[in-house]
Amino acid sequence: MSLSPFIVDVTEADFQQVVIEGSREHLVLVDFWADWCQPCKMLLPLLSGLAEEYGGKFVLAKVNSDREQGLAMEHGVRSIPTVIFYRDGRPVDQFMGMQPESAIRAQLEKYLPGPEAVEREAAQAALAAGDAARAVTLLEEALQDHPDRQALKIDLADALMQAGRVDEAETAIKTLPMDLYEQEAVRLLEARLHFARAAGQPETLSALEKRLANDPDDPDALHRLGCALILKGEHQAGLEKLLQLMRKHRKYGDDAGHKGLLAAFELLGARHPLVNEYRRRMMALMY
Template sequence: MSTSPYIVDITVENFQQIILEGSMQQPVLVDFWADWCAPCKALMPILTKLAEEYQGKFILAKVNIEEQQELAAQFQVRSVPTVMLVSQGQLVDQFNGAKPESEIRAFLEPHLTNPVEQLKEQIRELIGAEQLDQAQMLLQQAISQLPEDYELQIQLARVLLQKSQASEAKAVLDNLPETEKGRPDVQGLQAGLKFAEKAPSAEELAALGERDDSEARYLKALAALVQADYDRAVTLLMAIIRDDRGYDEGVAHKTLLEVFALLGEGNPLVIQTRRKLFTLMY
C-alpha cells in the first residue's frame, strides 16, 4: 500500500470517492494491473514517479484486477496493463501496454491544469458572471491557503470595491508589501478608492435629478463607478471631454485614465474607449 497522498489503491469501497468524486477536482489516472504481469511491473515505477513529480495535478489510482474483479469487469478491462484517465467523472483517454516515460508525459499533459490557475480561472468566471459574493468567499479561502499569492489579494480588493465595500478593500491594499503597491493594477484600485470617497451620497445623487451640466455628469459618473457601472461612467466622462474638456482642470480626462488603470488595459471597454478618446482628442 502506498503512503503517497497522490497514489491510492482502489477497492469497491473507495472507488466512488477516489475515482468518480475525486476526478471532479483533478484528473485520476487509473492503472489496472496484476502481480503476474511483467509489463505492469515495468510501467508502475514510471507512473509512481510521475505522480510524485506532478504533486497532485493528477491522482494515480491502482486497481489490482485479481483482487478487484468487479471493478475490472465494470471498466471492461480485457488485458493489463490498461491505463485510463478519468476527469469530471468521465473517461477521457486511455492506453494499453507498457509505454516509455516520454509517451506517458505526452499522454498526460493535455489533460493537466495547474490547480492554482484553475482556481483563479474559476474566480474570474464568477466575477464575470457578477457572482461577487461567491467570488469573495472563494478568494478568501484561496488566500488562507496561498497567503503570498498577491494576485489573489489584489483580486479580492477589486471584488470588495465592486461590492461598494471601500474600507474593506483599502484594508486589503494597505496590507500588501510595498513592492506590490506600485503595480499599475494596484494603482488603479487605489483610484477606485478615491472614486468611493468623492462619490455623492444617495441623497445628493437624487438631488441632481435630470441635471446634465458637467458637474452633474461628473458626480453621476463617480456614483456609477462606485456601483461598478463602468459603461455608464465612461459614457458620462466621455461626454464631459467632448463638450467641456477643460471642466475642473480636465478632471474628466484624468478620471477616465484612472478608470483604465482600474479595469486593466486588456478590458474590452478600455480598448474600445481608448479608440474613441483618441478620435475625440486628436
C-alpha cells in the first residue's frame, strides 16, 4: 500500500467516493492491474512517478482487477493494464497496455491545466460558438509560445478540420509523434478525417438526397451522404447509407461501404448502442 496521498488502492466500496466524487475536484487515473500481469508491473512505477511529480494535480487510483471483477466488468476491461481517466464524475479517456512516458504525459496535458490552458479554453469557446477560424488562429499563436505541448497540436488538427481545412488537418495529424497515434483523441481525429475526405467538396444534404431519389443505388451519392451524415452527427442515418452501399456495391471504392462502417465504429466507440447492431448487420453481409 502506497504512503503517498496521490496514489491509492480502490475497491468497489470506496470507488464512488475516491473516483466519482474525487474527479469533480481533480483528475483521477484508474489503473486496472493484476499481480500476474508483467506489463502492469512495468507501467505502475511510471504512473506512480508521474503522480508524485505532478504533486496532486491528479490521483492514481489502483484497482486490482482480480479482486474487483465487478468494477472491471462495469468498465468493460478486456485486457490489462487498462487506465481510465475520470474527470467531473465520468470517464473521459483511456489507454490500454504499456505506453511510453511521452504519450502518457501528452494525454495528461489534455486534462491538466498548463501554461497554455487559457489559450486552449479560448479556442474551445470559439469552436463552441461556431468560429473555427478564430480557434485556429488562437491555437497557432499558442503553439508559437508552447511548441512542445502536444495537446495544442491535437486541438489545432481538430479546429482545422472543423474549419474545412482538411488538407492542413491531415498534415497536422501527420506531424504528431508516432507514440500519440494510439490516443483516443488522435484515433477519433483520423476517423473524422476519413469521413471528411470521403464526403468530398461541400454539397448540401438535400442535393445528395435528390440524387438518391433519382437513383437509389447511386454509389457515389450513398457514400458521400453517409459520410456527411456521420460528420453532422446523424449517425444512424449515415450508418444506414454505408450499409446500403456495402450491400449493393462491394467493389465501389475498394469496398468503401465496409471501410466506412469500420471507421464509424471507431468514431462512435465500442459502447455506443448503434455499434453492436450495425456490426452484426455488417457481418451478416460478409458471410
